[in-house]
Amino acid sequence: MISSYKGDKWIGELLQGHPTRFHNMFCMSQAIFLDLLNELECVHSLHGSSRTTSREVLAMTLYVLSHNESIRFTCERFQHSTETVSRYFSIGLEALVKLSCSVIKPIDLEFCDIPRNILYDNRYMSYFKDCIGAIDGTHVDALVSNAEKAAYIGRCGSTTQNVMVVCYFNMCFTFLMA
Structure with missing residues (x-):
């Protein structure tokens, strides 16, 4: 299905649409996307602007990462300039790196417990x-x-x-x- 929507409206359409379609775009379910968005906003300071929502920032970042997509193609899909997409991709990637530091770590920091x-x-x-x-x-x-x-x-x-x-x-x- 080809959508006439762009940017945040397109993401809203995907969130309300068929789960497979959303998974094909972002390699995760709608529920996981929303949980990830909430975690990145609340704990790792993911933010957008008055014209670009944090939901769109995360979606652009995941779109580039999950499809190995170029910034130019992402600009076309989200209808933003290369400067805007590049800036927000960096912000989204930085938030994901911060998240990885809190997630990828040993459960037992002293390694005392035997499983x-x-x-x-x-x-x-x-x-x-x-x-x-x-x-x-x-x-x-x-x-x-x-x-x-x-x-x-x-x-x-x-x-x-x-x-x-x-x-x-x-x-x-x-x-x-x-």
Whole structure:
């Protein structure tokens, strides 16, 4: 479905519309989008202006991130100038980075507690009693300038960024480094 709406009205239409359509645009459900928006506004100072709502700032940021979209195409979709979209993308990204600092962290900062699934299972206790998580590296697709592209070429010939992550036994990330 092609919408004649732009900017915040388009987001409102998507929020009231079919869940699949919203998920296709922002890679999350309407409820999660609204919860994320509330968290970023209340705790991490996401803001808009008199002409651009914070809801639109988050939507532009997620649109760029979820579709690897350029600022120019985002300008067309939201009907704002490149300066406006670039500025608000930076504000939205900064708010998401602040959120990540409060979300991606160990549950037990001292690493004193042994997870219950290890503590009460003799098969694993002797091997994992002092383990604090699992660490692994992976490559994620990256969009870099032509000048830097050579440093980011992966084995398959595409541009990638090497990412190291640590997750706890509940599969939540406790550390991430790119």
